[in-house]
């Protein structure tokens with residue numbers, strides 16, 4: 001089992017005025033490379049990070065593997081690392097990557113913003129409309145190559161829920177046990193490939209072109225967010 | 237990039253009388269475990285395999301990684317191994333797994349059998365209808381647990397094309413360069429979850445429940461199949 005990204009369900013009843021950065025607190029996990037070496041990082045502040053693999057050499061060097069192996073250990077080590085005197089690295093001296101790569105699956109929820117439903121003239125869904133993007137769509141912030149197959153690229157900011165625990169038939173009351181944290185995605189869509197007559201009405205192609213899931217650089221741990229239903233997220 | 241499973245496109249014009257075994261020739265790649273150790277195997281005949289990792293210790297121990305690292309080396313080593321005096325292992329002494337696990341993506345083509353289109357009363361598509369299953373759906377042959385969420389489980393035999401080479405905007409004439417080989421899947425579908433009103437018409441949930449992609453134990457290399465458009469495949 002690998003970690004899963006879930007585009008937020010619960011913003012159905014909120015408006016989509018939304019920051020490509022979730023407000024920053026202490027526990028931000030990220031991935032970076034420096035001198036060709038890929039590592040997990042912990043953010044100290046806006047400009048500094050610590051190399052978690054240097055602090056805790058037996059952790060995997062990618063977030064997905066570390067989450068699957070033992071997400072509690074990842075948290076514990078990140079917290080210890082932040083309180084240590086480990087050397088701070090300037091973000092200017094590294095390449096930041098998306099905070100998770102190769103997730104086991106990416107589950108998206110369609111028509112999850114009230115104002116988007118109004119915009120496209122669709123009734124509010126009574127249950128979640130589930131679609132997916134291929135895991136290979138994940139990329140970092142920055143410019144992407146727009147695929148030649150679309151002339152109607154659309155962007156939409158989404159809160160991403162990072163699920164680290166294998167789950168099946170979960171009760172609503174237990175759902176948060178499975179959540180590791182959050183990040184923010186740009187849910188890119190080839191709008192000209194979504195219609196009843198395109199690809200048999202399936203969203204997949206429109207949602208899953210190369211680089212169609214840029215992620216913010218940090219995963220924020222769940223305990224850092226007081227009310228996930230009341231966040232402002234936005235694209236810059 | 238990880239290997240990709242593609243459910244056959246080209247059977248559109250053939251009928252779906254179809255063997256959960258493709259006729260056996262020399263180059264069959266598989267995955268098995270013995271005494272808790274996971275290995276890549278090469279099939280010698282119906283009852284014997286060779287442990288490819290014992291023969292070639294620097295190969296990864298799973299097919300997906302070996303394909304991504306160097307699919308030509310996997311082929312070369314498998315061929316050398318078959319001609320060697322390496323010890324034969326009875327399939328009765330091992331646990332066979334699906335021949336590939338954690339593929340980068342699983343791409344399915346809907347309405348790809350002429351007789352299925354007639355059965356469900358749909359016109360033949362003029363272009364492929366693309367859907368996906370989650371990579372975690374892959375399982376081996378044998379019994380599966382039917383999810384409680386469906387009362388309409390449907391089975392359908394499909395030829396699977398294993399793609400080992402990263403590809404983008406490929407010309408039809410070059411397509412076969414990207415194909416490593418073939419296997420056979422049972423394309424399980426929760427038929428009661430496919431309709432215009434279920435999940436917004438998206439096939440994803442109906443196609444992607446746990447274990448909804450059982451695979452035959454072997455991948456047959458592409459050069460073993462003379463005419464892929466003229467195969468009989470069937471479920472047992």
Ligand SMILES: [Mg+2]
Pocket residue numbers: 109110156158187
């Ligand atoms: Mg969206």
Ligand SMILES: [Mg+2]
Pocket residue numbers: 345346392394423
């Ligand atoms: Mg099918």
